[in-house]
Amino acid sequence: MQQGPLQGWMMSVYQSTLLGRTEVAEGTMAFQFEKPKDFVFKAGQYIDLTLFGSQPGLQNGMTHTFSIASSPCDERLLVTTRMRNTVFKRTLSALPIGSPARIEGPMGSFSLHNNTAKPAVFLAGGIGIAPFLSILSYATGQKLRHSMILFYANRHLEDAAFIHSLWNLECANPRFRFVPILTRIANNNGAWKGKTGHISSEMLVARVGRLAGPIYYIAGPPTMVAATRRTLSEVGVDEDDIRTEEFAGY
Numbered sequence: 001m002q003q004g005p006l007q008g009w010m011m012s013v014y015q016s017t018l019l020g021r022t023e024v025a026e027g028t029m030a031f032q033f034e035k036p037k038d039f040v041f042k043a044g045q046y047i048d049l050t051l052f053g054s055q056p057g058l059q060n061g062m063t064h065t066f067s068i069a070s071s072p073c074d075e076r077l078l079v080t081t082r083m084r085n086t087v088f089k090r091t092l093s094a095l096p097i098g099s100p101a102r103i104e105g106p107m108g109s110f111s112l113h114n115n116t117a118k119p120a121v122f123l124a125g126g127i128g129i130a131p132f133l134s135i136l137s138y139a140t141g142q143k144l145r146h147s148m149i150l151f152y153a154n155r156h157l158e159d160a161a162f163i164h165s166l167w168n169l170e171c172a173n174p175r176f177r178f179v180p181i182l183t184r185i186a187n188n189n190g191a192w193k194g195k196t197g198h199i200s201s202e203m204l205v206a207r208v209g210r211l212a213g214p215i216y217y218i219a220g221p222p223t224m225v226a227a228t229r230r231t232l233s234e235v236g237v238d239e240d241d242i243r244t245e246e247f248a249g250y
């Protein structure tokens, strides 16, 4: 075991196994891995996942970083990703159930603050939903008293991973409000009755009310994180109240 790079969190290397895979949106898969005994993490943290393959160059493994999408209370570790035609994702999608994998972590400090008097505003872009699903599942299961609101932006409804789980969490947790947003609504045949456009200051004012006070969490591709951070700065949110997780590589 070694000292983690962030905040002295204990990080270690574990062996795991692929247990299953599910499609959670168009072109988006979730992968269930065995949670190694003694693997303890905080909702919102991430891991380095190493896969092994028989192709040249893969015998020593290939590593990508993933936020854990499951709650620390769940039996399995869940990670989710947009499937693209890259070596890592081709290997992951073809990996037989039962294949070994290596997990390093947990890492990161993108976790819910302790002060339950301060609301949490979660701002997710696409697959950036992963750490929020973990946090919301955990907070709901543990009946944490934080007031939470999630703005979840996707291009199209078909791209919105875990949308049913998130509606279910809203039903189960009276302190949680869910605001899905579509940034491109063409081809939805008028079926979409929710918000459209990018996460804007008007949307925040309308749904959050008093913007000073909550802690803001942004997760998604770097461009989305930067744009949302600018929006928060423009409406006067204090830098100290903004926490971000950039999914570098998108």
Ligand SMILES: Cc1cc2nc3c(=O)[nH]c(=O)nc-3n(C[C@H](O)[C@H](O)[C@H](O)COP(=O)(O)OP(=O)(O)OC[C@H]3O[C@@H](n4cnc5c(N)ncnc54)[C@H](O)[C@@H]3O)c2cc1C
Pocket: 046, 064, 065, 066, 067, 068, 079, 080, 081, 082, 084, 086, 087, 088, 089, 127, 130, 245, 246, 247, 248, 249, 250
């Ligand atoms: C803290 C953290 C959490 C993440 N969580 C998730 C998650 O839950 N789900 C998910 O799908 N992805 C997550 N990512 C991103 C993930 O690690 C991959 O980078 C991403 O999925 C792209 O992989 P790929 O195989 O499609 O592309 P790749 O073949 O890996 O790369 C595509 C392009 O991005 C560049 N690139 C790749 N990685 C990086 C990097 N780290 N920094 C800068 N440029 C890079 C490559 O050079 C290439 O041009 C996370 C990243 C970080 C840092």
